[in-house]
Amino acid sequence: MGIKEVIRKIFEPKSVAVVGVRKDSRNPGYEVLKNIVRMGFKGELYAVGPADVGQELGVPTYSSVSELPEGVELAIVSVPTEEVPKVVEELGARGVRVVIILSRGFSETGRTSKRDLEDRVMEAARKHGIRVLGPGSQGVGNPSKSFYASWPLVKERGPLAIVSRSGAIASTLAAWAVEEGLGISKLATLGNKADLDEVDILEYLAEDDESKSIALYIEAVRDGRRLMKVLEKTTLRKPVVALKSGRTKSGAFAVASRLGMPAGHYRLYLEAFRKTGALPATSLEELYDVWKGLALLPLVRGSNVQIITTSIGAGVILADALEELGLRLAKTSPEVKRILRRRVSEHSLISNPLNLPRDASESEINSAIEEVMKDQRVDIVMVVLAGVTLRTSASLAKWVSNGNKALIPILLGSAKDEIVNLQKQGIPAYTTPERGARVAAALVKYSSYLRYWSKLNELID
Numbered sequence: 001m002g003i004k005e006v007i008r009k010i011f012e013p014k015s016v017a018v019v020g021v022r023k024d025s026r027n028p029g030y031e032v033l034k035n036i037v038r039m040g041f042k043g044e045l046y047a048v049g050p051a052d053v054g055q056e057l058g059v060p061t062y063s064s065v066s067e068l069p070e071g072v073e074l075a076i077v078s079v080p081t082e083e084v085p086k087v088v089e090e091l092g093a094r095g096v097r098v099v100i101i102l103s104r105g106f107s108e109t110g111r112t113s114k115r116d117l118e119d120r121v122m123e124a125a126r127k128h129g130i131r132v133l134g135p136g137s138q139g140v141g142n143p144s145k146s147f148y149a150s151w152p153l154v155k156e157r158g159p160l161a162i163v164s165r166s167g168a169i170a171s172t173l174a175a176w177a178v179e180e181g182l183g184i185s186k187l188a189t190l191g192n193k194a195d196l197d198e199v200d201i202l203e204y205l206a207e208d209d210e211s212k213s214i215a216l217y218i219e220a221v222r223d224g225r226r227l228m229k230v231l232e233k234t235t236l237r238k239p240v241v242a243l244k245s246g247r248t249k250s251g252a253f254a255v256a257s258r259l260g261m262p263a264g265h266y267r268l269y270l271e272a273f274r275k276t277g278a279l280p281a282t283s284l285e286e287l288y289d290v291w292k293g294l295a296l297l298p299l300v301r302g303s304n305v306q307i308i309t310t311s312i313g314a315g316v317i318l319a320d321a322l323e324e325l326g327l328r329l330a331k332t333s334p335e336v337k338r339i340l341r342r343r344v345s346e347h348s349l350i351s352n353p354l355n356l357p358r359d360a361s362e363s364e365i366n367s368a369i370e371e372v373m374k375d376q377r378v379d380i381v382m383v384v385l386a387g388v389t390l391r392t393s394a395s396l397a398k399w400v401s402n403g404n405k406a407l408i409p410i411l412l413g414s415a416k417d418e419i420v421n422l423q424k425q426g427i428p429a430y431t432t433p434e435r436g437a438r439v440a441a442a443l444v445k446y447s448s449y450l451r452y453w454s455k456l457n458e459l460i461d
Contacts, residue, residue, distance in 0.1 A: 001097060006131045006196070007204035009098045011142045011186060013074035014043045016149070017096070019065060019087055020079035020103075021049035023056075028102045028151065029078025032139055033057060035153040040146045046072065065090035074098050076139065076149055081105035084135065085120040092128025099125065100149070101134035107192050108136055122194050136191030138167025141174075143184065144210055150187060158183025159212035159295040163201045165190045169217045169243075169284065176288050181420035182295075185210040197222065199230050206234040213295035215287055216242040216278070228272050235277035236453060239294040239446050242278045243287040244269045277449040279442045286438055293428040293439035297406045299447040302379040304330035305440060306372045307353035309384035310360050314412055314433050315353030318384060321437035327444060329353075330378045336371045343367040358386060369399055369407070379405060380440050384433060386412045397425035406443060410436040 016036065021029045033047055037057050046068055047054050047061040054061025062068055065087060075096045079087050084103050091099060106118040118135060125132050133140070139150030143157040150167070154174045160182060164170035167189040174184050186208065188201045198218055205211050214234070221227050234240055247266040273280045279294070281287035305327050309315035319329055329352045337350045344364045349355035354372070356364055365383070372378050383396065399407045409429045411418050419429040430436040 001129070001131075003200055004204060006098055007200060009073045010100070010133060010140055010188070010196075011147070011204070012145050013098075013147065015045070015069075015072045016041070016043060016074045016076065016147075017046040017048060017065075017068050017072045018076045018078065018149075019048040019091070020077060020083075021047045021053050021061075023050070023053055027078060028138075029076065031151045032076055032078070032102065032149050033059065035148050035151060038153055039143070039148040039155060042146055044069075044072075065094060068094050068096075071095040074100065076100045076102060077134075078102040081114075081117065085117070085124050088121055088124040088130060088132075089127070092124065092130055097128070097130055099130055099132050099134075100137050100139060101132060101191070102137060102139065103134075104136045104191075106135045107194070118192065118194055125195065132195040133188070134191035135194060136167075138170065138189040138191070140189070141184065141187035150189065154178055154184060154187070156183030157210075158185060159210070160184045160291060161186040161205050161208070161211035161214045162217075163188050163190070163198050163205070163214060164217040165193065165198070165219050166217060167191075172284065173215055173288055173291070177292065179416075179420075180292070181424045182292060185212075193222075199223065199227050202230045202234050202240070206230070206237055212238055213291050214238065214240045215291040216240055217245070217287070218242060219245050224268070224272065228276050231272070231276035231278050235446075235449070239291075239442075240278045241281055241287055241291045241294065241442070242269075242273055243281045243284065277446065277453075279446060285435070289428075289430060289435050289439050290442040292423070293408070294443060294446060296423070296426050296428045297408070297439075297443050299450060300379040300406050300443060301447070303327045303444045304378055305380045305382055306330045306332065306375065306378040307382050307384065308356065308365070308368045308372065309353050310356050310358050310365075311384055311386040311412060312349070312353065312355045314384045314386065314410070315355060318382060318410070318433035318437060319353060321434050322440065325437055325441035327380075327437070327441055330375070332372070333375050333377055336375045339371050340368060343371070353384075366398075369396070373399060373405055373407075380408065380443070381405065382408045382410065382436055382440065384410045384412065384436075396422060397427060399427075406440075408436050408440055 018029050018033045021033050047059045051061050075091050107115045141148040141150050156178050160177050162170045162173050170189045307315050332352050340350050345357050347357045422429045
């Protein structure tokens with residue numbers, strides 16, 4: 001069975017068995033089974049565990065794996081650690097060829113006996129040709145197929161895909177996406193990566209039209225060359241934003257203790273990301289910001305930014321952040337300045353940053369955006385608004401489709417509703433100048449990378 005078919009069965013299974021389900025708050029199998037049911041999964045669903053669990057959820061339940069129908073496409077295992085090798089062996093005998101192991105307490109403990117137990121799991125899997133996600137996975141999700149075998153439950157579909165060694169990191173990113181009205185396309189948590197890893201998932205996501213941007217959290221990889229090959233293929237189709245932990249000596253030691261493989265020199269990962277077009281993030285917040293921004297923003301021609309602001313202080317902070325990241329403030333054209341002097345308050349500073357009064361009207365804000373959007377010297381327009389109202393932020397949505405010029409709003413203060421409203425209409429919004437600046441820099445970098453490959457291909461042709 002090829003790797004694409006394996007990953008298809010993980011994200012789009014026709015039949016699923018959850019093994020080791022117990023009504024216990026510490027049993028992830030029960031939580032996963034509930035979420036699969038709540039999501040309205042359309043395929044065949046079975047449980048292995050006490051009969052009362054199946055009765056409660058309306059799922060056919062068996063007392064042992066040997067009673068399952070043959071040929072179930074995907075099994076999700078949540079039994080005590082010591083029982084996993086035996087259960088994998090039994091699943092193999094029933095014709096199951098793809099398994100997600102939620103059970104923990106293997107190599108991540110750093111104990112030799114637990115590493116040996118994980119080896120026994122993989123011996124049983126290889127014997128039957130089973131591919132394994134985990135152990136220690138927090139499951140997977142695919143809202144568009146009404147399949148969510150992870151926790152907490154995410155029903156909202158969106159353009160954002162998550163590939164993460166850590167279940168907690170993945171669920172945090174998903175929660176933020178849902179809170180801001182975006183939703184996700186796919187979610188995969190890798191656990192110990194005893195078999196399947198981030199590269200296998202990336203190969204699938206590269207061809208997934210629902211995933212417009214991929215967040216990748218990695219600690220260490222087995223095959224750096226293969227990762228680079230797949231990243232290069234993927235980034236030519238969609239952005240990949242990567243957060244690599246284990247950058248310091250302390251972090252690298254923690255990674256090696258957990259995964260039993262070296263974290264690798266961070267500078268080598270940075271070089272790999274540079275060569276393949278992946279965008280490195282240095283924090284979870286930056287990973288999220290760039291991930292969502294590049295899913296929604298158009299590619300740009302250059303790095304010239306026009307700032308429009310109702311807070312001169314925030315505008316200056318943004319100007320500093322942009323220059324530190326290698327971007328430039330555009331030189332506003334004389335014609336645009338001339339028109340704006342007629343259309344905005346006399347108290348405005350017509351420059352870059354273009355400073356409007358704090359109480360600027362919606363008409364003034366729209367006039368400023370309209371004119372700088374016409375300016376051929378400008379590639380990115382960043383609008384910093386203080387004390388924004390829902391009415392004002394909603395009016396920004398008319399500029400979402402403007403060719404290859406990007407609009408990035410920064411809404412200071414309490415603006416959650418405004419951010420949700422904008423992002424549902426295709427405009428990513430941020431709460432500080434620094435966050436918006438990092439996204440603008442990533443957008444310029446990714447656009448430049450794609451232009452380089454486009455020109456190279458033209459030369460080759």
